Amino acid sequence: xxxxxxxxxxxxxxxxxxxxxxxxxxxxxxxxxxxxxxxxxxxxxxxxxxxxxxxxxxxxxxxxxxxxxxxxxxxxxxxxxxxxxxxxxxxxxxxxxxxxxxxxxxxxxxxxxxxxxxxxxxxxxxxxxxxxxxxxxxxxxxxxxxxxxxxxxxxxxxxxxxxxxxxxxxxxxxxxxxxxxxxxxxxxxxxxxxxxxxxxxxxxxxxxxxxxxxxxxxxxxxxxxxxxx
Numbered sequence: 001x002x003x004x005x006x007x008x009x010x011x012x013x014x015x016x017x018x019x020x021x022x023x024x025x026x027x028x029x030x031x032x033x034x035x036x037x038x039x040x041x042x043x044x045x046x047x048x049x050x051x052x053x054x055x056x057x058x059x060x061x062x063x064x065x066x067x068x069x070x071x072x073x074x075x076x077x078x079x080x081x082x083x084x085x086x087x088x089x090x091x092x093x094x095x096x097x098x099x100x101x102x103x104x105x106x107x108x109x110x111x112x113x114x115x116x117x118x119x120x121x122x123x124x125x126x127x128x129x130x131x132x133x134x135x136x137x138x139x140x141x142x143x144x145x146x147x148x149x150x151x152x153x154x155x156x157x158x159x160x161x162x163x164x165x166x167x168x169x170x171x172x173x174x175x176x177x178x179x180x181x182x183x184x185x186x187x188x189x190x191x192x193x194x195x196x197x198x199x200x201x202x203x204x205x206x207x208x209x210x211x212x213x214x215x216x217x218x219x220x221x222x223x224x225x226x227x228x229x
Contacts, residue, residue: 011039012049016167019058019069020139020174030059030067056167073168074175074222080168081215085208087161088146092191092207095152099198109154119148119192126185138181139174145188149207152195172218180217184210 015035018024030050032043039046050067053059060070073080101107122145129137143166150159173180187210194203 011035011041011045012052014039015049016053016056016058016170017140019053020167020171021136024069026069026071028069029065030069053167055164057165058167058171073171076168077172077218077222078215080165080172081211081218083165084169084211085215087158088149088211089204089208091150091153091155091158091162092195093200093204094155094158095149096195096198096200096203098152098154099195100200103198107154112152115148115151119145119152122148123188123192126188130182130185135177135181136174138177138185139170142173142181142184143170149191149195173214176214176218176221179221180214183217184214187213 015024015030024030032046032050035046035050036043050059050061054061054067057073058070059067061067098107098109098112102109102112122141126138126141126145129135129141146169147159147162147166150162153159187206191203191206191210194206
């Protein structure tokens, strides 16, 4: 069993997926010994993975009971969507401005082209997932797209802020995956088109509209479920 950084990242991704898909329900105790056996690693990468997931808001550390799966983000949904509208429209706007700066030779960042290629790969992967009706894979791809846009912005503050709420965003997205996922995915191409054109106001507007549609769809879905209001 490996204790490498790669092992920690891999097991963190597996635990994250199991929480978001409901295989590890809110309140579940996350005992290192049990998790090490479940994911076939030693306790060291488990311990580090739990710390990372705590930073993402998916795990809580309690004084006398250790680590547990955090409560569902449903109660915080309205606040999370409002934060996203402001934060992500700002990232799209800043990313579009950087296009203009690059055109003028003022932003020679060599990472730009690499990130932009990654976005194309993410969008193509999402298209393939939808065509194959493997909608459960969209949650991870959706978060990868939004992170990549934040990276295009070049703002470490935007990236850090998005990272802090990314786990809960992905969790909320998964709760409305069947309805919103296939509808939302083509909107990502509209966002990146506005960014590529260097139209910062349009990029911000399209991103804000995208998140608002996700918010409205989410609350519509929740209102239709038994026991919700």
